[in-house]
Amino acid sequence: MDITTTAEKIRAGERRALARAITLVESTRESDRALAAELLGAVGTDRQALRIGLSGTPGVGKSTFIESFGKMLTGQGLRVAVLAVDPSSTRSGGSILGDKTRMDLLSRDPNAFIRPSPSQSQLGGVARRTREAIALCEAADFDVVLIETVGVGQSETAVAEMSDLFLLLLAPAGGDELQGVKRGIMETCDIILVNKADGDLKAQATRTCADYAGALRLMRKRPQDPDDFPKAVAVSALQEDGITAAWDEMKALVDWRKEHGVWDARRTDQARFWFQEEVRAGLLARLTSDDAVKTQLAALEQDVASGKLRAAQAAEDLISQLFPATR
Amino acid sequence: MDITTTAEKIRAGERRALARAITLVESTRESDRALAAELLGAVGTDRQALRIGLSGTPGVGKSTFIESFGKMLTGQGLRVAVLAVDPSSTRSGGSILGDKTRMDLLSRDPNAFIRPSPSQSQLGGVARRTREAIALCEAADFDVVLIETVGVGQSETAVAEMSDLFLLLLAPAGGDELQGVKRGIMETCDIILVNKADGDLKAQATRTCADYAGALRLMRKRPQDPDDFPKAVAVSALQEDGITAAWDEMKALVDWRKEHGVWDARRTDQARFWFQEEVRAGLLARLTSDDAVKTQLAALEQDVASGKLRAAQAAEDLISQLFPATR
Structure with missing residues (x-):
């Protein structure tokens, strides 16, 4: 190449x-x-897209929402890339976006680019690869990069840490089920989208939306955002209803953040966060990739196994050798 | 000192x-x-105690079991130390062993030593401190060191990794609840003790015990253990019933392992494991404790924040500087 x-x-x-x-x-x-x-x-790195993280459990209508939301965006002349982060895809038996037919129209749209999640993936590696894929999509001048994840393990947190906006897509639910949404995610998301506000479920979706709005109001306000955010919005991905209104909310929040310097500050914080993550991961990786370290580690491990050295003492010895300059 | x-x-x-x-x-x-x-x-490190890990959720009767089991052991002339590992104690509002009155008889027994869990604890630190406390108890010539944990987060795994035997204390339950026991813990434990096999619950405890025995049989056999382990045993901590029989099972497993070299191999593996954990933790700690590293880290972070360097590139640069000899 x-x-x-x-x-x-x-x-x-x-x-x-x-x-x-x-x-x-x-x-x-x-x-x-x-x-x-x-x-x-x-x-x-001179081009920036709007990075939107989207989380939602299977069955909530994520594919339908992405199709509907993506078509609306391309209809406005915007170019959209869709990336999937799914560290559990190996377990669930395939990529959540593997079946592009679930986003039939969007996948054939010349202004859309859909990238399934790679299989056999670990979260650490997935996070880096996804951030690099985002950088490539931004270089390719996409206006919006949508990063999709199922709400499994730490993938939601990782996606939130690489997004400008973080959306949570939920199904209409009874009051009891509301408590099933992890508090950490409620606190992380900018907009809750209650999907399936159509047909028999419309009334329930409206009630659920009000419930979530109430729950969001009880949480700590974010000083960096307008008073009415995070907010809950009812949508019907199937009937393409409320999608434009949701997009208007997103744009309003983005504009506010850009005006108040919050947008840049968030990207800077995220860059710092990922740098620290990369350092931590890289440091630990050297324990197995650096031959000199590996040799020292094996020798000390032998001393520990034979009872010649205590584990803590051996570890201290090794680290002092690795950082000789200052200790 | x-x-x-x-x-x-x-x-x-x-x-x-x-x-x-x-x-x-x-x-x-x-x-x-x-x-x-x-x-x-x-x-x-010339003295060895039998290290027994004990896990069970609150309410299952752990304190009563320890009292009953501990008294039985001291009654046989053995010296017993009880340590608690409870990384969540800050959240649950105090140490699970803080109230020694729950082990009234044992705490006044001259051959028993009960040590509550320190508060304000993180798992990493707790694991090291507990391993060091175990070493001290062994030096003090205790015959049995009982390490107690509630089944929260990774504390069970940590305790299993520092125990010669790992016991899981469970309450009588319906068939559905059986599935609530995490598979990983079932695979880790050597003996499941179904407590409260007394009064109205006795029949149910016997059934539950049979259910768990069935579940254990379905799991992968451990080539290093006798065929009938891991096993499930019904006990009544309250009526001190089945406690001696459970102890006999433990002794049988210990004897078998000592005869077959499994005991030593397990301790050696555990020493290796904790050494590697100590190295990983120590390495990451240097990022914040070593002044030279801290300075480099801060400078590179600034370059990342300002967009001058990509996070992955900056991390790679830093790590190459930290391990200059081989890269």
Whole structure:
């Protein structure tokens, strides 16, 4: 792969180049990792998309919502990329976006780009690959990058930490079920979308929406946001009802944050967060990748196993050797 | 504190010296940590107790069981130490063993030593402190060290990783509730004790015991253990019924493991495991404790925040500087 040419093609919006580049950043081969780093450097960071995180459990209508929301956006002349973060896809038996037919119209839209979640994935690796895929989509001049996740484990937190806006898609529910939504996620999300506000469920969706609005009001206000956020909005992805209104809410929040410097501050905080995560992960990785460290580790482990050294003492010895300059 | 004198007192079984030493290993002050390391070196590792991990949710009768089990052991002339691991104690409002009156008889027994869980604890620190407290109790020549935990988060796994035997105390339950026991814990435990096999619940406890025995049979056999382990046993802590039989099962498993080299192998594996944990924790701790690293980290973080460097690139740069010899 010629890096300069590929970078140019990505910046010109060539979808095939983008798809190949995302495959490259998803690779765990060391030579591919080096190429990926080069490519990410070459595509630049001068373009920004609106990064929208979307979480919702299976069955809540995420695919239908993305189809409906995406079509509305492309209908307004915007270019939309959809990425999936699903660390559990290996367990649930396949990518949640593997079946593109569930987003039939959007997947055939020239202004939309849908990327299924890679299988066999660990959260740590997924988070980095997804952030790199976002960077590539931004370089390809997409206006909106939608990052989809099922509400499993820490994937929601990871997606929230790489999004400008975080949406939670929920189904109409009774009052008791309201408590099933994890408080941490309620506190993280900017807008709760209560889906299926149509047909027999419409009244219940409206009530659920009011319930969530009430719950959100009880939570700590965010000083950086307008008073009426986070908020709950009822939508029907199926009937494409309320989708434009929800988008208007998102735009209002984005405009407010951009005006008040909150947008930039959030991106800066997120960059710091991911840097620290990368350092932690990279440091631990060296324990198994650095030959000198591996040798020392094995020798000390032997001393611990044979009872010659206590575990804490051996660990202290090793770390003092790794950081000799200051200790 | 004079280390040599204290070590001698501990080895002579002086309870006050042991209690003070455990307070020392629980301290997070750096000067105390150094003293604790010295003391742990001075007391030696030549004595071994039987380390029994015990997990069970609140209400299952853990305190009553420990009282009953502990009295039975001291009645046989054995010396028993009870330690609690409860990383959630800050949330649940106090140590589970804070109220020693729940083990009234045992706490006044000269051959028993009960140590409540320290409050304000994080799991990482708790695990190390508990392992060090176990080492001190072994130096003080206790025959049995009972490590108690509530089934919260990763504390069960941590306790299992520092125990020779791991027991799960459960209440009589209906068939549906059986599924509520986490599979990982079922796979970790050596003996399931179904408590409250007395009065109205006796029949139900017997049924529950059979249910668990069936579930255990469905799980992967452990090649290192006799065919009939892990097993389920019904006990009544309140009526002190089945306690001696349970102890006989424990002794049978211990004898078998000692004969077949499994006992030593398990301790060696655990030492390796905790060494690796200590290295990982120590490595990450240096990011905030080592001044040179901290300075580099802050500078690179600034470059990431300002967009001059990508997070992954900056992390790679930092780690290459920390491990210059081999990269």
